[in-house]
Amino acid sequence: MFRKKDILLIFLLAVVAGGVLLLMPLLRKGAMPQAGPAAGEASLYLRYSIGGETVATLPLTEEKDLQIDQGDGVINILHLSPTGFFMLSSTCHNQLCVYQGEVTADNMDSRPLMNMVVCAPHRVVAELLPAGEVGGESP
Known part of the structure; x- marks a missing residue:
């Protein structure tokens, strides 16, 4: 079956993947600041x-x-x-x-x-x- 090292590796990969998923919205928001719309335009x-x-x-x-x-x-x-x-x-x-x-x-x-x-x-x-x-x- 699985050894302790295999289980630890799977756990660490899951933690890293979860961290990346949680950080994606923050990275996406702050990537490129953009000017707001001009008056009368839709935002x-x-x-x-x-x-x-x-x-x-x-x-x-x-x-x-x-x-x-x-x-x-x-x-x-x-x-x-x-x-x-x-x-x-x-x-x-x-x-x-x-x-x-x-x-x-x-x-x-x-x-x-x-x-x-x-x-x-x-x-x-x-x-x-x-x-x-x-x-x-x-x-």
Whole structure:
């Protein structure tokens, strides 16, 4: 079976891996300071894609619902607000995307899927992006 040295090595590797996972959000936040948005611009954006293809990148400036209708009854509804978004409803069979909760600038580094909500059956990925990460994409 396992010797004491094998068990110790496995334990140490698990501790190091856990430490790296805990430090990732801190390293990501402090990596590159970015200027805040100019007056009138959104500080957060929603980018959503279907099947790996980006459909749109939208500024989060007001509270509203966004319906993503792929036809044939495949529908996801995202609730958007200036502070983030969540999957309000979906016609998928398992509803895991609905239970993933809200993504905000305050919690996106501590969520299991970080800044994303994923509906695997419908191949929809929604991401929360700070203004500095939007780059040259057209909102």
